[in-house]
Amino acid sequence: MKEKFLCWQTSGWGLSLLLVLPIVAIFYTAAGESDEVFSHLMGTVMATYTSNTFWLVVTTLVLALLFGLPAAWVMAMCRLPGEKVLQWALVLPLAMPGYIIGYIYTDWFDYAGPIQIFLRDFFGWHSVHDYWFPDIRSLGGASMVLALVLYPYIYLLARAAFLEQSTSLLQSARLLRCTPWESFRRVSLPLARPSIAVGLSLVAMETLGDFGTVSYFAVNTLTTAVYDTWLGYSNLNAAAKISAIMLVAIFLLISAERFSRRKQKLFQQELAHGDDVRYTLSGARKWLALIWCWGLVACAFLFPLMQLGYYAWHYFAESWTPEFRAYSFNSLQVSLTAAVLAVVLALIVNFYRRLDGRRMTLVPIRISSLGYAVPGTVLAIGVMIPLTQADHLLNDLAKSLELSPPGLVFSGTMVAIIFAFVVRFSAVAIGSIESSLAKVSPSLDMAAKTMGYASTRMLRRVHLPLIRRGCLIAGLLVFIESMKELNAALLLRPFNFETLATYVFNFASDEQLELAALPAILLVLVGLVPLVMVNRSLEKKH
Incomplete structure (x- = not known):
């Protein structure tokens, strides 16, 4: 039985460790001289x-x-x-x-x-x-x-x-x-x-x-x-x-x-x-x-x-500008991407918990939710540390292969801000989907296994239709929170990239x-x- 869940186990633990990486990076860097x-x-x-x-x-x-x-x-x-x-x-x-x-x-x-x-x-x-x-x-x-x-x-x-x-x-x-x-x-x-x-x-x-x-x-x-x-x-x-x-x-x-x-x-x-x-x-x-x-x-x-x-x-004429529409699209783009990724992550860690009911399977859920308690400014520093190291490794690898260095692929693009949003607001999606899955009777899992359904097919055919509303609510909440987030966006936005929150902050400042x-x-x-x-x-x- 454990072999069947190897993919879910690897994905659940891997993604949860990825989300807690910024917090670990902060303490690791702070421990230096x-x-x-x-x-x-x-x-x-x-x-x-x-x-x-x-x-x-x-x-x-x-x-x-x-x-x-x-x-x-x-x-x-x-x-x-x-x-x-x-x-x-x-x-x-x-x-x-x-x-x-x-x-x-x-x-x-x-x-x-x-x-x-x-x-x-x-x-x-x-x-x-x-x-x-x-x-x-x-x-x-x-x-x-x-x-x-x-x-x-x-x-x-x-x-x-x-x-x-x-x-x-x-x-x-x-x-x-x-x-x-x-x-x-x-x-x-x-x-x-x-x-x-x-x-x-x-x-x-x-x-x-x-x-x-x-x-x-x-x-x-x-x-x-x-x-x-x-x-x-x-x-x-x-x-x-x-x-x-x-x-x-x-x-x-x-x-x-x-x-x-x-x-x-x-x-x-x-x-x-x-x-x-x-x-x-x-x-x-x-x-x-x-x-x-x-x-x-x-x-x-x-x-x-x-x-x-x-x-x-x-001041509608002065406010309704191409910049306003462009920055609205930027917010929509990063928030929607973060919402989709957060829902997928929440599905993985929660479904792994449902497949393997041991107490240890609760750990990925808990450590994936730690980012919600971290202020956006602090989280931005934690995200910047590993992404900067990843950029250095990627550029060094490109030089060793005599290729043109790709530059700041992770820390200098939308990847940084999307990663921060996912780390910050995954707890919202995890909680919503966890409560939805808890309402699905375990007898449906047994019936699906009796019919020969593999775990992936069981999720797709049995659970997803039943928790669809919970997934939509989870995605909506992450999307809204990402749209309003200012602190992380201020520190992690790429050059010439603004969200609605930073756009408002700049004008008001x-x-x-x-x-x-x-x-x-x-x-x-x-x-x-x-x-x-x-x-x-x-x-x-x-």
């Missing part, structure tokens, strides 16, 4: 980079928790007018890239922006010395913007946890005359803590890996240090060492989150469909809840989208947000697709 650039950074600015990163993550976590947790409890435990629309709208900010929100808010709140101009005209102030206004281009401003974009992680997970809590516990709290606040503090919040911890870890990892927002707000973090070290100093060794520090920080975040709930076990029945134990808000409480929830949606999505729509309408509005709207609309899918799945469960 320190050079002058890294020593200089350690002696001068590394402490500032590390401190800024720490406080950025902490501040963003606090603000995201402040935004997302009350909204999650209100939507799960209270009746509100228009709640069906509101519970869907609160997820929308996740589709808005953080750097786009940052550019718009900076344009609004800067000294030359409309808000400060209005305040000076209204109160008769003449200069910045006449009044105080918070500086939007600061660590606090960057944290606020990131929290507005990332709070839906906490909202989604916390709301799902609140909805799954036992009706009997909530009714018991009411019998003991607990107020809504006491019920939240003493019952709902402790039970939802594991989900909240997962949401916080996701927000922390996204904040740690952000480059576009912090770069525009002039906040120097470890991510900007990796970017500057590679592009400014052209020093791969120093960039790898900083990337290794970030990977260790991410590992510690994940480990701390799991350690905090290692002994926590929950045995509860979710809210029954016939039992409505939600609170009916009225008066000031109702309006306060509505203002809070709709205020989040407006500040994080509606107002920025309206501003982008205004710019796109008035040059203070030309008006010309970036049309491609930014396209990115936002693309990002709405997975949010609609997630919200529909939550509605089906509850």
